[in-house]
């Protein structure tokens with residue numbers, strides 16, 4: 030089930046003179062902030078993880094208030110599928126006939142009642158107040174009636190009703206874990222023979238991810254990160270986990286010598302550099318580099334090994350962000366990775382971290398699951414094939430390509446690679462799990478090979494996919 034149960038944190042001691050006026054009790058501003066971000070996600074496709082920090086800052090919310098606003102925003106967005114199923118049973122109006130802002134208030138109320146430790150009467154009371162200020166007194170009465178019914182049962186009791194054991198599996202999982210049905214089906218397919226792990230995977234998607242840092246080699250050390258409160262991470266030799274605190278409080282992160290980077294993202298970049306190579310090994314390229322997570326690590330390793338990284342992205346502003354991640358030895362250009370901007374075979378190692386549905390990073394982007402539909406997989410497929418084709422044309426014979434997605438969807442991963450390779454005889458598949466294990470001997474559970482698939486419920490990482498491919502001639 031989506032909600033992560035959180036401690037109540039409703040004191041507000043930080044009033045900023047320039048911020049919006051508080052309306053009565055301080056926790057109103059916390060809920061109002063969560064509501065405003067949820068509405069912005071809905072109405073103008075805002076990203077909660079980008080918008081929320083600035084809203085918190087503008088309104089002077091810090092400490093426990095900021096934590097509560099974050100939990101309410103993320104929990105409501107994540108849990109929408111479950112909460113809508115409950116609300117539908119508690120409302121005498123069909124959900125699609127409820128005004129969108131009021132429906133978001135009800136979702137926020139349902140999350141407080143069913144997904145937090147806030148006492149139900151307080152959760153109902155504050156949500157009704159919010160409904161009054163958003164939609165007027167008449168709608169507040171309606172919200173009160175609905176939410177009092179929601180508060181009549183706890184989450185487990187509701188789940189027994191809205192996702193009963195005898196419902197068909199996809200529907201039950203979809204409601205119980207608040208994922209659209211098409212994503213449940215796609216993830217089950219991607220798990221293949223391990224499809225009975227689907228419950229654990231969906232639950233992991235709803236858990237708050239730990240913050241993983243990367244100490245960029247030659248620029249920061251793990252010791253520095255440990256001194257700042259981080260702890261060892263299981264796989265990447267450059268990773269440390271920050272369980273508490275703000276990464277921006279870590280000096281090396283502030284200086285750009287370290288950064289926040291998921292451990293699977295580190296590992297796929299490291300795998301590219303660990304794949305055995307005969308001959309020249311001095312020209313590396315990242316065809317989809319923005320905002321620079323993998324490029325930052327590759328650039329530092331390239332410099333250590335006397336190689337040079339060219340980081341490229343089709344969007345100039347995303348290519349611009351890479352400047353903050355890479356060192357001075359690296360080149361940065363804005364270029365379409367489907368069209369060669371260099372001579373064929375120019376590089377020894379190339380990574381293509383293709384644009385994808387992001388189904389592997391649902392933990393970090395709570396709204397993403399509701400934003401895309403199955404059609405987006407097909408739309409991206411053609412771009413992914415072109416990028417991989419150009420990446421293969423861009424490495425010399427003997428050179429290595431890493432095809433990476435932050436999605437485990439088969440149509441974005443092995444199907445893309447298999448399709449592209451079917452059309453050419455000059456590529457061999459490397460054993461990606463074995464190359465990854467050469468970097469991190471404890472790293473298992475990536476599949477049979479030759480491709481490697483990370484999983485949140487197994488590895489505590491994003492569900493990142495890796496295919497390592499070598500040009501043979």
Ligand SMILES: C[S@@+](CC[C@H](N)C(=O)[O-])C[C@H]1O[C@@H](n2cnc3c(N)ncnc32)[C@H](O)[C@@H]1O
Pocket residue numbers: 294316317318319320321322323324341342343344347364365366367382383384385412435
């Ligand atoms: C998954 S993101 C890359 C993340 C990045 N590698 C990192 O680790 O931070 C995909 C990137 O591909 C870029 N992109 C999309 N279409 C492209 C194209 N035709 N050529 C090059 N880059 C493209 C997007 O702008 C986006 O920055």
